[in-house]
Amino acid sequence: MCSALILWALFGWLAEYSFPVGESIQLLLSCFHGTVSTKVNKLQKQLQDTEFISQIDNQEQIKKLNNLDFQAWLYIEVLDKLGKNEAECHKKITKTIEILKQKKAEILEELEPRRPKNYRLFKRIHNFFQDGNLTRTEKELNRIDKILNDLVCAAKKSSPSPDIIQDLLNDLYLAISQNAENIRPKKIGLLYKFGELLNLISQKEISRFDRQELDNYYESTINELKSQRQVFSTELKKLLQEKYVQEQELEKLNKVIAEGDIEIAKISEEFKRYREECKSQNSLVDNLQSQLNVANQKLIALQADRKSILNRNNQLIKDINQKQSEIDSLRDKYSAIRYLEGKYIGNLSNKSSKYHFNEKCRDWKMLVAEYVLDLDGSREIINSSQSNIFRKNGLEACQFCANQRKNKKKK
Numbered sequence: 158m159c160s161a162l163i164l165w166a167l168f169g170w171l172a173e174y175s176f177p178v179g180e181s182i183q184l185l186l187s188c189f190h191g192t193v194s195t196k197v198n199k200l201q202k203q204l205q206d207t208e209f210i211s212q213i214d215n216q217e218q219i220k221k222l223n224n225l226d227f228q229a230w231l232y233i234e235v236l237d238k239l240g241k242n243e244a245e246c247h248k249k250i251t252k253t254i255e256i257l258k259q260k261k262a263e264i265l266e267e268l269e270p271r272r273p274k275n276y277r278l279f280k281r282i283h284n285f286f287q288d289g290n291l292t293r294t295e296k297e298l299n300r301i302d303k304i305l306n307d308l309v310c311a312a313k314k315s316s317p318s319p320d321i322i323q324d325l326l327n328d329l330y331l332a333i334s335q336n337a338e339n340i341r342p343k344k345i346g347l348l349y350k351f352g353e354l355l356n357l358i359s360q361k362e363i364s365r366f367d368r369q370e371l372d373n374y375y376e377s378t379i380n381e382l383k384s385q386r387q388v389f390s391t392e393l394k395k396l397l398q399e400k401y402v403q404e405q406e407l408e409k410l411n412k413v414i415a416e417g418d419i420e421i422a423k424i425s426e427e428f429k430r431y432r433e434e435c436k437s438q439n440s441l442v443d444n445l446q447s448q449l450n451v452a453n454q455k456l457i458a459l460q461a462d463r464k465s466i467l468n469r470n471n472q473l474i475k476d477i478n479q480k481q482s483e484i485d486s487l488r489d490k491y492s493a494i495r496y497l498e499g500k501y502i503g504n505l506s507n508k509s510s511k512y513h514f515n516e517k518c519r520d521w522k523m524l525v526a527e528y529v530l531d532l533d534g535s536r537e538i539i540n541s542s543q544s545n546i547f548r549k550n551g552l553e554a555c556q557f558c559a560n561q562r563k564n565k566k567k568k
């Protein structure tokens with residue numbers, strides 16, 4: 158870079174060079190901001206768009222052309238460095254470099270005849286030293302690059318013509334013969350290959366065909382188109398058939414959908430009715446539920462009543478059983494009771510005892526109790542409505558009882 162700056166300074170002094178200070182500073186600053194690719198892209202586009210009209214005697218234009226030449230060199234070098242780092246943009250950068258090279262060639266073509274003699278001498282010295290630093294392959298590639306650039310410039314300048322390719326081929330083969338000693342056959346083969354490509358394009362280019370060739374070409378093209386048409390026609394037929402089948406299917410589907418719609422409408426109506434019914438059923442159910450609740454409450458109350466009645470019933474049964482057992486025990490107890498048949502009573506076992514017939518008599522009371530309760534089975538106590546049985550068995554009447562009867566009669 159330092160050697161380049163020194164050369165610029167020297168060239169500037171010799172050829173009134175105008176060093177592109179502004180652009181260089183902008184690029185330098187963009188290096189620090191990391192926006193160098195954007196900046197160089199913007200600047201190179203400005204350079205591409207710069208137009209100049211040839212003004213041989215205008216010294217100011219020489220300065221401007223020098224400046225543009227250096228700008229082109231600067232941008233090519235920066236883009237070349239960027240291209241190494243960004244593989245994705247490689248194609249784009251290469252293309253841009255080629256455009257800039259062409260621009261540089263246009264500028265130099267305008268500039269070279271106006272250079273002072275001392276500059277041209279210095280340039281030759283510079284080129285000599287510069288070439289001394291390059292390898293043979295690099296030198297050969299530079300020559301090939303220059304030949305191709307010259308061809309591009311020539312093509313650009315040429316007016317439209319049917320012989321343009323042939324003219325370019327002539328230029329190319331002339332350049333090859335001029336450089337035959339300086340470029341090895343292995344490398345010069347590239348230029349021959351390029352010539353072959355141009356030749357092939359020229360041969361295939363339709364405007365060069367004669368009447369017969371054109372007829373043959375058109376016939377083969379028409380035949381190819383016919384066969385393609387046949388293929389497309391078959392395809393179309395197939396597609397139409399498929400379309401017909403699809404339409405039939407679609408029609409069926411539409412029918413099914415329409416039926417489905419009717420069905421859905423019916424179901425919707427049914428559902429609406431069902432919902433109404435449900436509503437009334439629900440109110441009925443609510444009503445029935447409340448009735449059921451009331452009935453349940455009644456049932457619970459009745460069940461409670463039933464339970465208490467059952468309890469009472471059980472208690473009564475218990476009481477009855479108890480009374481029954483009491484009655485039974487009483488019946489057992491009083492089964493031996495005998496009833497009085499008359500008021501006369503006496504003990505036939507004791508012949509010397511008296512018989513009694515007055516309720517106030519203590520002995521009568523005692524004998525009656527013994528007789529009724531059958532207290533002593535060993536004593537033969539007899540009860541009768543007549544006194545005869547006692548008198549026959551030798552028993553006499555009780556004096557107290559007799560007295561009580563007399564007192565009663567007196568009254």
Ligand SMILES: [Zn+2]
Nearest residue numbers: 513518555558
């Ligand atoms: Zn008595």
